[in-house]
Amino acid sequence: MTPFHTVTGIAVPFGAANVDTDVIIPSRFLKTVTRSGLGASAFDVIRSDPGNIFDTPRNSGAPILIAGDNFGCGSSREHAPWALADMGFRVVIAPSFADIFSGNAYKNGLVLVELPQEQIDRLMSVAADADITVDLENQVVTTEYQDRFAFAVDPFRKAALLSGQDEIGLTLTMAPAIERYETRIADERPWLAGAAARRF
């Protein structure tokens, strides 16, 4: 995972609320066996319109997306953050995000910034002609018009995003605790092991 510190660039003022994962990447494009290459199919329905907001010369390849409430609702497909990342996005700014999407985004180095709707509205208007800066270290969104919006971020996720660390590697450092737990439940709840095999 690429470490994330500060990103400055064009923000796409998309703004729509309740953008579900079928909008981000329709299920018919999930038939891949690799993580890359989904950007071309992202927001397929919206982008079938030639004048769409994502493919203007200014917005194409922009690193920041501004959206409305409950972004990423629906399915657990990690193809959604893969597709956004493949389009070039490194940050999504919205008033709120759906749970599973939020976990998936962070695991792929996609930074989610939650800001109140009035600050979103301000950024939507600024984004038309100015760059936006997202500084994860200092947890602040700034613009060249002196806007300065602080945002909250889970400390664990922040550390992982800043370092780009692999969560599996981190968990494997806790292998002795895992082994102790396994030994204990093999004794306390013995019916749980060997579940995949038929017994009847």
Place this chain on the structure above:
Amino acid sequence: MTNPRTLYTKIWDDHVVEQRDDGTALMWIDRHLIHEVTTPQAFEGLRLAGRTLHRPDLTLAVPDHNVPTDHRFEPIADPQSALQVETLTANCAEFGVEMIELNAAAQGIVHVIGPEQGFTLPGTTLVCGDSHTATHGALGSLAFGIGTTEVEHVFATQTLLLKQSSSMEVRVTGSLGYSISAKDVALAIVGALGTAGGTGSVIEYTGDVIAALSIEGRMTVCNMAIEAGARAGLVAPDAKAFEYLRGRPRSPAGAEWDAAVAYWRTLPSDAGATYDRVVTIDGSAIAPLVTWGTSPEDVVAITGVVPSPDSFADASKRLAAAKSLDYMGLAPGTRLEDVVVENIFIGSCTNSRIEDLRAAAAVARGRHVASGIRQALVVPGSGLVKLQAEAEGLDRIFIEAGFDWRAPGCSMCLGMNPDKVPAGERCASTSNRNFVGRQGPGSRTHLLSPAMAVAAAVTGRLTDVRELMA
């Protein structure tokens, strides 16, 4: 004396491997269900890092999402779908994972086969790379959908780093009226909470209506927990759950069964346990429901009309409703019973179990699909459901009524296999999502119960099943 705890907290506490200072906990995962769509990149990740799959004995695989539901003994025509199923088969062989093969009798939708096989058990943590994993909560399993990176994490460690969710009790009181099913309860809950109402929460469903539902019905309710934004849905395991599980292929046996039941009896929430939020719904007031828009929260009684966007207080809701109605090709004020449909889909992890097929067949018996219906699919949730239905003669009822009786899979729920709704056409569907393009590009979905889907099939328009059956 320990504090009274909820079912959710009890399961949580019993699965903490290590509590960390940053508020996260390393949680043990008892059960991992996998399918062809959200795993290839996870296996690839293991392989690239030179890691092994830690507990293959707790992992069960089945292809379901993109498999065709007809011509099953021929090769899969779509090369990308075929590649995903082949990749799953090869990965399971390489990493020692038990896989239920495409043409095995036990194959089916991952959320149907987990309970059916006795792989899903009360008091377990269960994950799957699919948001409808909450289905398994009907048996008192803390079950939730995860992304592919988390699938890889569970492969490598059999754990996940998680933060405890807030708790919500959804109490459904009273008793259900004639022809009102678990699907109507599920839609009523999503309608009441909204698609973000449960965000950050694990819901426990309680109350007389939930207690009276069968395990299959509880699965339908838990299945749609994600449609209210919740991480998981749970029902306390009771005697019905134990009876459901007894003697299933992968259920515990002998002395282990007795020990398991003794443990399961300790799981229901203690008297005096509190939830962060409580929502009460009057079950006696639930009518047969259908959706009118492109969000599962857009529910309305079949006796009602399509709402006007102006009727919503919130500006973004007004905008969303106007866009929904444009996509759905509906005008405000239209009676739902006047909405003509061309496609019928009975199936999906929400409504494809034997009880659903029995409810559908009871309406289909002696009736016929209307002439304007282009496709009417009945897709059992598993091969075992299909065999059971055939043993009961339900397949004959459906076929004689003009329905197409298919092989198990996710089918027309999600438009990633050959079963799709053509652009601009409507589908009365027992699935769980009515998103834009969900059943195929341009498809228009109306979510409803199996009995209501058959009622729509025989009249060719959305129909109150209570009147049809009167």
